[in-house]
Structure formats: C-alpha cells, structure tokens
Amino acid sequence: MTDGIADHFCTGKSAQIRYGAIGRSSDVAERKLANFLTEIIDADLAAGTHDGRVVTRFPPEPNGYLHIGHAKSICLNFSLAQQYGGDCHLRFDDTNPTTEDAEFVASIKADVRWLGFAWSGEVRFASDYFDQMLAWAEELIAKGLAYVDFSSVEELRAMRGSVGEPGVASSFRSVKPSDNLAAFKKMRQGDYDEGECVLRAKIDLASANILMRDPLLYRIRKQAHHRAGDSHCVYPMYDYAHCLEDAIEGVTHSICTLEFQNNRALYDWVIDNTSVPFRPRQFEFARLRLPYTVMSKRMLLQLVQEGHVNGWDDPRMPTLAGLRRRGVPAAAIRAGADLLVVGRPIRNATDPAAAAAAICAEIEVAG
Secondary structure, three states: OOHHHHOOOOOOOHHHHHHOOOOOHHHHHHOOOOOHHHHHHHHHHHHOHHHHOOEEEEOOOOOOOOEHHHHHHHHHHHHHHHHOOOEEEEEEOOOOOOOOOHHHHHHHHHHHHHOOOOOOOOOEEHHHHHHHHHHHHHHHHHOOOEEEEOOOHHHHHHHOOOOOOOOOOOOOOOOOHHHHHHHHHHHHHOOOOOOOOEEEEOOOOOOOOHHHOOOEEEEEOOOOEOOOEOOOOEEEOHHHHHHHHHHHHOOOOEEEEHHHOOOHHHHHHHHHOOOOOOOOOEEEEOOOEOOOOOOOHHHHHHHHHOOOOOOOOOOOOOEHHHHHHHOOOHHHHHHHHHHOOOOOOOOOEOOHHHHHHHHHHHHHHHO
16 A cells, blocks of 8 residues: 555665755755646736636535645645745545545644644635525526436447447437426426436537536435435536636636546536636546555555544555555655656556655654
C-alpha cells in the first residue's frame, strides 16, 4: 500500500543528495507557485476578468478518507487562493447517498486543517443547492433540452453508440416538455422505483464526445441522505451538479484533474443553458501518480471492509490520516506537493524517493 514511500524513507541525506536540498515548511510558504494555472490567473487579473477576484474550491465526495493523491489538489487550490489574496471553498459533493457518510466529512475537514489550510466561510455542500438544481433541471425540461427516459440500463448503454457509431435516439426523446415536466414531478415525489427512469439532457447523439450523447442528469435513489434525510429521492449526477455549484458560489477557476477534460464540454453546456448567476470556467491538470502506492478509493475501501487493515487511518494506508499516524509531518506533505510539476501531461508520475526527501527534510530539521 504505502511500500513505495516506505522503501524510500531515509534516516540521512541520501534522498536530498539525489533530489537537491528541500527547504523547511516556512520556505515552502514563502515560495510562489508558477505554472500554467498561474499564467491563466495572471492573464485574467490583467484583463479585469471576474472584477479581479480569484475563487477556487476543493470539492471531495465524502465517500472515504483522503489519500496522498488528494494532497496535490488540496495544496494547489488553497495555495493559489492564498497567493492571489482570494478564497478557497471546501465543498462536499454529496450527491450519492449510497456511498456517503458523516464520518468521511469529519475526516476530510480534519485532514485539510492538519495540512495547515483554512477554507473561506462555512463548509459548503452540494446538498445545500438541491432545490436550486431541481429548478434548473425543470428549466432545461421546459426548454426541450431534457427529458425523462424509461429505458432500461441495458438499453441506455446500447443507445450511446460507440467511437465509430453514433448514438441512437430513445423513443422518449420526442416527448413534449409538458409531459416530461409531469414525469419529472413524479420522479421527485417517489412515484417511480429506482432504475425505472432517469432524466437525460438532449444534446447531440452524433457527437464525437460520447459523454455528450444525451447524458444522465438525475437518477432515483430511495435512500436516506447523510444531511437531507429522506427529503429527496432523486439525486443529480456529478457532471450536472458540480458546474452549478461553482456557478452558485462564484468560483472563478474550477480546477480538476485531467480525467475530467472531456467532461468540460458538458460543464459548459449546462452553464450555457441554465439561468445561472455566474459563469465559472474549468481547467484541468495532471493528477498525482505515485508508483507502488494504491490510490484508488474503491480499493482502499475494500481493504478496510475486508479487514486487511485496521481502519482508514492504519499507518500502512496511504491516506492522510494513515500518514499522520505514521509520524509524517504535515509540512512534509506540503513541501512534497510544492515539488510537483503542475501541468497537462497525460501522466505525472512522482518517484517515491522525492516524497521521502521532503519528509526527511522536515524530520531532520525538527530533530
């Protein structure tokens, strides 16, 4: 699990010899970020875009503990806001009641604080905006840009087409808006069972971007939500929800990892076709890859559930809670994140010894 880091933990200067001297956390705090994102922000500020505001956000889903891979995003978003005198929001994308829990909310807040960051204002949740999201969904339906589809999961998958074949129109695609509004109301009231129907956007079945072939916007989930309880039985899909959350909060630079690059087209489509109060923009950077280290939340959950480790904060786990119990200083995590290249390559692998060097620098100075 964390063998990639453990095998390179040092007791002397070996890692620093290979990677160069690494300053203390105070030095890291004084260094300014310089990457393609700062170039974008600098250009926006020079042009007077967003009235000179810089607002970022760290938007985890509360379905597990944060791991070392999340540290790059946390440090990047909060540090950019600090560097430009802006705000960084901590927002939980709690749109899936089947996987989320208040325990994960508490652990994520603790991890962000441990890393030395403070979010702007109150902690925010996607569920704070559920009613407004529903209103915008009805707006899309009324415009003829969304429809309720009663096709089965297998039928929906088949109708998407493939890279070489366009999608196929559902028989429900031509239903008039008034009937779709009535069907969506029944979805919200719980008149339909889970899986019986979904709300889809009506975009372009021939799009080369398969994601744009009438993607799902809402699905039925008749399970209690960790905050909303049983007040809702339809929940928005992430791609529909997070751009609207950004718009509501006035996020100027919505920064995410490269796997969401194709999703940006849907992000922009939703913003373009709803009466949002603000237009955010999405930018993607390469995620952290640490060889020999498991950074799949699904796999980490499996390790916990099957009893292979003693909880999410087991010192053998690559979670931030596990690293904290192992004795890794928060300043070392921040220093390691500062060493990472923030760019757009498909792969952005980091040698575990570089992370070890940052840890050693902090431990040796403190000692």
